[in-house]
Amino acid sequence: ETGVTQSPTHLIKTRGQQVTLRCSSQSGHNTVSWYQQALGQGPQFIFQYYREEENGRGNFPPRFSGLQFPNYSSELNVNALELDDSALYLCASSLGGQGMNTEAFFGQGTRLTVV
Amino acid sequence: RKEVEQDPGPFNVPEGATVAFNCTYSNSASQSFFWYRQDCRKEPKLLMSVYSSGNEDGRFTAQLNRASQYISLLIRDSKLSDSATYLCAVNRGSNDMRFGAGTRLTVKP
Numbered sequence: 001e002t003g004v005t006q007s008p009t010h011l012i013k014t015r016g017q018q019v020t021l022r023c024s025s026q027s028g029h030n031t032v033s034w035y036q037q038a039l040g041q042g043p044q045f046i047f048q049y050y051r052e053e054e055n056g057r058g059n060f061p062p063r064f065s066g067l068q069f070p071n072y073s074s075e076l077n078v079n080a081l082e083l084d085d086s087a088l089y090l091c092a093s094s095l096g097g098q099g100m101n102t103e104a105f106f107g108q109g110t111r112l113t114v115v
Numbered sequence: 116r117k118e119v120e121q122d123p124g125p126f127n128v129p130e131g132a133t134v135a136f137n138c139t140y141s142n143s144a145s146q147s148f149f150w151y152r153q154d155c156r157k158e159p160k161l162l163m164s165v166y167s168s169g170n171e172d173g174r175f176t177a178q179l180n181r182a183s184q185y186i187s188l189l190i191r192d193s194k195l196s197d198s199a200t201y202l203c204a205v206n207r208g209s210n211d212m213r214f215g216a217g218t219r220l221t222v223k224p
């Protein structure tokens with residue numbers, strides 16, 4: 001087990017609603033990255049948080065937002081849900097910092113279905 | 116063009132076969148490289164890091180060619196349990212990791 005936990009594991013929401021997904025990073029890790037994985041695709045980078053600040057963002061609209069807490073756990077918020085937001089949302093924990101290039105370890109994911 | 120590209124497969128091979136996966140990346144500033152394995156409806160799990168000198172872990176061998184911006188994974192003596200999707204991951208720096216779409220492998224008896 002990686003020690004990275006995500007909640008909830010499954011979620012069904014209606015189009016237009018808002019959702020919050022949560023991630024607890026592995027002990028000793030200070031960086032959390034969020035990914036969206038649609039069926040049959042690789043994980044797509046949403047954004048990364050390092051020491052409570054956003055530290056890089058992929059090609060996702062502003063309705064995808066997040067934060068990181070002092071204990072390095074993190075939340076992903078998605079507003080105005082669209083049907084295409086249905087996917088597996090993955091959180092990856094790593095030990096980050098300038099020049100760091102370490103492995104990332106994933107949580108089990110949250111499967112979001114928007115109807 | 117995607118930043119990380121993989122042959123999607125699927126690769127269907129018999130037990131005991133040797134199979135190789137390729138991955139190319141476009142960002143020449145990429146700093147570290149990994150292979151992940153993902154089982155159906157599960158999260159990706161780190162299989163191995165990829166070093167410039169090449170590295171081996173049992174039946175698995177990974178190679179990196181920085182000049183050609185190319186990464187490979189070789190699996191020897193395939194087992195049924197190797198059936199999964201293999202994801203190539205490229206770290207752009209400061210743990211900004213980008214993934215390919217994955218290559219699906221099915222090992223058959």
